[in-house]
Amino acid sequence: MMTATQTRPTDIRQAVILCGGIGSRLGALTEAALKPLLPVAETPFLERLLFEIGRFGLDRILFLAAHRADDIRAFAAEACPRLGLTFEIAVEPDRAGTGGALWHARDHLDPVFFLFNGDSWFDVNLLDLATRLEPDDLAVLALREVEDAARYGTVTVDGPRVRRFAEKTGSSAPGLVNGGIYVVRRDLVDALSPSCSLEANGLAPLAETGRIAGRRYDGFFIDIGIPSDFERAQHAIPAAQRRPAVFLDRDGVLNEDRHYVGEIERFCWLPGAQEAVKTLNDAGVFVFVVTNQAGVARGFYDEAAVNRLHAFMQAELRTIGAHIDAFRYCPYHPDGTVLAYARPSDWRKPAPGMILDLLSHWPVDTARSFLVGDQDHDVAAAHAAGLAGYKIAGGESLDELVRARLASA
Numbered sequence: 001m002m003t004a005t006q007t008r009p010t011d012i013r014q015a016v017i018l019c020g021g022i023g024s025r026l027g028a029l030t031e032a033a034l035k036p037l038l039p040v041a042e043t044p045f046l047e048r049l050l051f052e053i054g055r056f057g058l059d060r061i062l063f064l065a066a067h068r069a070d071d072i073r074a075f076a077a078e079a080c081p082r083l084g085l086t087f088e089i090a091v092e093p094d095r096a097g098t099g100g101a102l103w104h105a106r107d108h109l110d111p112v113f114f115l116f117n118g119d120s121w122f123d124v125n126l127l128d129l130a131t132r133l134e135p136d137d138l139a140v141l142a143l144r145e146v147e148d149a150a151r152y153g154t155v156t157v158d159g160p161r162v163r164r165f166a167e168k169t170g171s172s173a174p175g176l177v178n179g180g181i182y183v184v185r186r187d188l189v190d191a192l193s194p195s196c197s198l199e200a201n202g203l204a205p206l207a208e209t210g211r212i213a214g215r216r217y218d219g220f221f222i223d224i225g226i227p228s229d230f231e232r233a234q235h236a237i238p239a240a241q242r243r244p245a246v247f248l249d250r251d252g253v254l255n256e257d258r259h260y261v262g263e264i265e266r267f268c269w270l271p272g273a274q275e276a277v278k279t280l281n282d283a284g285v286f287v288f289v290v291t292n293q294a295g296v297a298r299g300f301y302d303e304a305a306v307n308r309l310h311a312f313m314q315a316e317l318r319t320i321g322a323h324i325d326a327f328r329y330c331p332y333h334p335d336g337t338v339l340a341y342a343r344p345s346d347w348r349k350p351a352p353g354m355i356l357d358l359l360s361h362w363p364v365d366t367a368r369s370f371l372v373g374d375q376d377h378d379v380a381a382a383h384a385a386g387l388a389g390y391k392i393a394g395g396e397s398l399d400e401l402v403r404a405r406l407a408s409a
């Protein structure tokens with residue numbers, strides 16, 4: 001049901017994952033396990049995909065399952081809570097096809113949702129893709145240029161419009177292909193039937209009417225559906241998931257340092273700050289905030305206020321297709337007036353505790369990582385954690401600084 005206020009695509013929280021494929025091209029491998037659940041360096045492929053989905057704030061998962069739905073259910077019950085995700089499972093009849101899977105799940109779909117193939121991974125800034133969905137579009141697809149498009153159907157684009165979907169030709173030639181990630185309006189389901197192919201029966205005819213958009217990205221892309229790529233995935237996926245990270249101080253780097261900023265009303269982005277986060281997201285690096293918040297120890301505001309402010313920052317960033325992967329703050333100070341927080345802490349910069357905690361929870365390539373702060377104690381914390389650290393000057397654009405650092409890395 002459409003409501004008066006349209007859901008903004010960047011507000012999407014639902015990720016729908018197609019898990020119903022039979023996986024016949026993998027032969028004996030998929031007799032042992034369902035294709036999305038096959039291990040990639042000892043971790044189920046689907047868990048690696050969920051990690052990537054969850055870090056963009058998509059925290060409600062709908063698995064579209066068919067054959068071996070109980071395996072998906074058992075996996076989800078164990079993995080989703082651990083990853084901070086909630087989940088539902090919709091079970092379609094066998095061989096309903098990708099379009100049929102959506103048709104059968106239509107009562108579980110949000111007005112706008114992300115759709116993922118459960119057996120491929122394309123490393124794109126998901127929130128950027130969401131910003132590309134225009135009001136009249138029924139879907140926007142992430143597209144990838146590949147050297148050998150023989151295994152895939154190709155797509156023809158005209159600017160931001162997808163005009164045509166071509167069947168697999170089988171001939172080895174470069175081509176633009178559907179990368180298996182979509183932002184979809186639920187209204188698209190009206191074009192589907194209980195048993196059909198999403199691409200051939202839904203997207204292709206809709207593309208001819210100009211209602212399907214596409215956006216080209218050049219991130220890491222792999223489809224584990226054939227044995228040689230499943231083999232390659234074993235080292236290539238963990239390597240691609242180990243990313244550089246940029247650690248950002250908050251006050252004086254992202255927002256004006258007005259001393260003890262605890263309320264949203266006193267928060268003011270610095271010029272170039274939001275753009276910098278977007279630049280880093282587009283470059284495929286992790287973005288973390290590490291901030292001393294002695295205002296909690298001094299009784300100026302509480303931890304709930306800090307968390308509210310960080311949620312506000314995320315919401316603002318999402319509107320431009322950007323996000324922060326994780327926040328760490330230190331509420332302690334030795335001279336605090338609030339007893340519970342009046343103590344030294346190895347999280348308080350110049351100590352490196354916040355950075356070390358992030359490094360222990362995220363797969364970070366530290367050699368290619370750096371911190372940006374506005375104080376000497378920020379840079380000292382970076383060095384203590386074994387990272388490069390840079391001080392931003394007053395008036396300097398964070399976006400220009402990170403672009404220069406990414407270019408020289």
Ligand SMILES: [Mg+2]
Nearest residue numbers: 249251252374
């Ligand atoms: Mg600062």
